[in-house]
Amino acid sequence: MRTPPKGLEPSPPEPARAPWRHRLHTIIFEADTRAGRTFDIVLILAIVASIFLVILETVTERGTPLGRALFVAEWIVTGLFTIEYIARLIAVRRPAAYATSFYGIIDLLAILPAFASIVFAGGRYFLVLRALRLLRIFRIFKLAHFLSGAQVLTVAIRAARYKIAVFLFTVVTLVIIVGALMYVIEGGTNGFTSIPASMYWAVVTLTTVGYGDVAPVTVLGRFVASLVMILGYGIIAVPTGIVTTELINAARRPEDVSGQACPSCSAEGHPVAARYCFACGSTL
Numbered sequence: 335m336r337t338p339p340k341g342l343e344p345s346p347p348e349p350a351r352a353p354w355r356h357r358l359h360t361i362i363f364e365a366d367t368r369a370g371r372t373f374d375i376v377l378i379l380a381i382v383a384s385i386f387l388v389i390l391e392t393v394t395e396r397g398t399p400l401g402r403a404l405f406v407a408e409w410i411v412t413g414l415f416t417i418e419y420i421a422r423l424i425a426v427r428r429p430a431a432y433a434t435s436f437y438g439i440i441d442l443l444a445i446l447p448a449f450a451s452i453v454f455a456g457g458r459y460f461l462v463l464r465a466l467r468l469l470r471i472f473r474i475f476k477l478a479h480f481l482s483g484a485q486v487l488t489v490a491i492r493a494a495r496y497k498i499a500v501f502l503f504t505v506v507t508l509v510i511i512v513g514a515l516m517y518v519i520e521g522g523t524n525g526f527t528s529i530p531a532s533m534y535w536a537v538v539t540l541t542t543v544g545y546g547d548v549a550p551v552t553v554l555g556r557f558v559a560s561l562v563m564i565l566g567y568g569i570i571a572v573p574t575g576i577v578t579t580e581l582i583n584a585a586r587r588p589e590d591v592s593g594q595a596c597p598s599c600s601a602e603g604h605p606v607a608a609r610y611c612f613a614c615g616s617t618l
Contacts, residue, residue: 358424359425490577508565516536535548
């Protein structure tokens, strides 16, 4: 019997999961069943409620009865989210793959600030990062056209990353040159106290924000500032054109996306006809 060439050996089969873990995965990661859909809707409502709790805490005194109630309620929600995160790790075949995935990191960030607040008092207000978990709403309500659109946008940005990197490098170089030039022209008496301070002015002016806290006074300085302002309007169009071109190219090869989550790493956004996970290669 001939052995297959090196590197072409069949991958070992995925280890079978206990029935309860399979059921847990279906409830937590899939929205095709009634139980899974109910779980996801309750999760969305809990996320929204948690965000409002954090917002209300900033306008309520901690020592008042309402403040104490909000504090306790927030810790109850954090405890539930912690249990949910642990359940997600248990439900997948590869917990490490899920923990390092996009949604895995977002889920972890949803609970870390609460525990960080034990050491750093203001850390709990970063719990508003839980709003990122609302991205799951596209899968929950089977908005496949939104998933397809998100995939097209992701492909376009990924294809344009090198062009955008070159563009940003050019902008940074321009900011350094203009900052140094304005430092020489205006000097510290007109607010350009250093090259970093002048670079700050260059960024504000080049992006057409124009705070006005630092402004040139000399004729030559105003002339250079005018050129930078005009250049800023032209620069804004560059990344827009790059991304638009890649969006058109990506839209020419549309692909329907399913809401199925990988049972091993929980990755989502697979094509409808996909048999294997694009992230970890596991069987779907």
